[in-house]
Amino acid sequence: MFKGSMPALITPFQNGELDLHTLKKLVEWHISEGSHGLVPVGTTGESPTLTHEEHETVIATVVKAVAGRIPVVAGAGSNNTTEAMRLVQFAADAGADAALVVTPYYNKPTQRGLIAHFTALHDCADIPIIIYNIPGRSVVDMTPETMAELAKLPRIVGVKDATGDLARVCDQRLVCGSDFIQLSGEDATAHGFNAQGGTGCISVTANVAPGLLSKMQTACLEGDFATALEIQDKLMPLHKAIFTEPGLVGAKYAMSRLGLCGDEVRLPLTELTDETKVLLDSGLKHAGLL
Secondary structure, eight states: OOOOEEBBOOOOEETTTHHHHHHHHHHHHHHHOSSBBBTTTTTTTTTTSHHHHHHHHHHHHHHHHHSSOBEEEOOOOOOHHHHHHHOOOOOHHTTTEEEEEEEETTTTHHHHHHHHHHHHHHHHHHSOOOEEOHHHHHHHOOHHHHHHHHHHHHTTEEEEOSSOOOHHHHHHHHHHOSSSSSSSSSSSHHHHHHTTTTOOOESSSSGGEEEEEHHHHHHTTTTTTHHHHHHHHHHHHHHHHHTSSSSHHHOOOOOOHHSSSSSOOOOOSOOOOOHHHHHHHHHHTTTTOO
């Protein structure tokens, strides 16, 4: 169920408030462009600056708009286990197909603490959980051995891996098994990730170029890595430009250039510099989108 190109949805704002009308339009656009799933209120959805009510509203809105046509993986992470349990339970109650749970940031738990945290989340609701391992942001790295322990639990079904370490995919296949779902969390290495055994990407760039990313991921799933590489070459300047500053800011600017939504973000994030805007425009042109 969880494979292919799954945009890590931005959360559109208008005058500081949720723009639910645009959010629903984006859901329809992503489905028409061939996205294989949607991931609302992850970090790319500005979850750190959403209120709990806004967080829940976005998930409920996306689940209702999707109406079962593609999977919805709801962001449900927190460095507070009790809060994360509440978010996981809400994702289950709202009808999401899975919950995406980041390793606890700032606390820097031990591997034993990670096992305890994810076990509590597993036990609190009847919904599949995808671990989000992103040591660059959370400052803790879940080892393959720890992941293997968690993979024994029936509802811990996979990982969004943003380590950028392609050897990690093979290591995790060995200890977690080939059925454990491995999704890339880094656009620039997603092609290689799939060649190592991954089955898709929870993607920031797919907010901007869902059709191209869907075609690339489909080609990988079909074993046509040559075609996938051609698409990756078209997208690489866009990947790099989007992540010149925080990725969601780059994605929103690029989407605004395509007339999809505004580029408004919440503090402490700010508008892109003019230099980065030039890079984004160039990346959009290289990909044939502008």
